[in-house]
Amino acid sequence: MKSPTLQTVIIAVVFAIIAYIITYIVAPTMPVSSTLVAGLVFISAFLAPLVIGKSSTSSGSSTDxxxxxxxxxxxxxxxxxxxxxxxxxxxxxxxxxxxxxxxxxxxxxxxxxxxxxxxxxxxxxxxxxxxxxxxxxxxxxxxxxxxxxxxxxxxxxxxxxxxx
The missing domain is CATH 3.30.70.330 (RRM (RNA recognition motif) domain)
Structure with missing residues (x-):
């Protein structure tokens, strides 16, 4: 199993921060369960590699x-x-x-x-x-x-x- 790249980890963290902002800052009056937040973070782990894959193949001018x-x-x-x-x-x-x-x-x-x-x-x-x-x-x-x-x-x- 391959280890996650730095870009994948950063995108997963960004998704986690977005989930935190939605849960506690944007909608503090709405009851949100910790399961929903955990679900958003879990989904981000699957979405991050997809986002990375599209961005790395679309940029033809890579420095590497x-x-x-x-x-x-x-x-x-x-x-x-x-x-x-x-x-x-x-x-x-x-x-x-x-x-x-x-x-x-x-x-x-x-x-x-x-x-x-x-x-x-x-x-x-x-x-x-x-x-x-x-x-x-x-x-x-x-x-x-x-x-x-x-x-x-x-x-x-x-x-x-x-x-x-």
Whole structure:
């Protein structure tokens, strides 16, 4: 289950404040039960995500570039010869100078947990060539990066699984 976003919580609180105002300020002479107030707050929990969903899809000029990229427009880059001390944040910052970065995965050894010196960066397809030409064979933390489009991973067969 996903946790509520800040916008959802704020809208739910606004609904609760409106229910309070209606109950105790606008209509103080009318007998209003606490069940009605609780019901309004409960309904707001269902309405808030709907309001958020409509407002976020209708605003095409979002400052977060990740929301403007559809699944078809996402491509993956292989980044090799990474320094072992590099972390996801540093790699994200490096690549975000050249386009919209959706995710960064730095590979680790499954037995030791240490980084293996390569990773993958998901970017908008439009920015892929720019990032490759700008970052391939450039120095990053005293290492020369190898950046290219990632190849599709071949399907694993039962024979491959026996080797693990």
């Amino acid at each position: 570039s990740n929301t403007n990229v559809s699944d078809e427009d996402v491509r993956t880059l292989y980044v090799g010869n990474l320094p072992y001390r590099a972390n996801e944040t540093a790699v994200r910052e490096l690549f975000s100078n050249h386009g919209a970065v959706l995710s960064v995965r730095l590979m680790k050894d499954k037995h030791t947990g240490k980084r293996r010196g390569f990773g993958f960066v998901e970017m908008a397809a439009d920015d892929l060539d720019t990032a490759i030409s700008a970052l391939n064979d450039t120095e990053f933390q005293q290492r020369t990066l190898k950046v290219r489009e990632a190849k599709e991973r071949p399907e694993r067969t039962d024979e491959n699984n026996l080797d693990d």
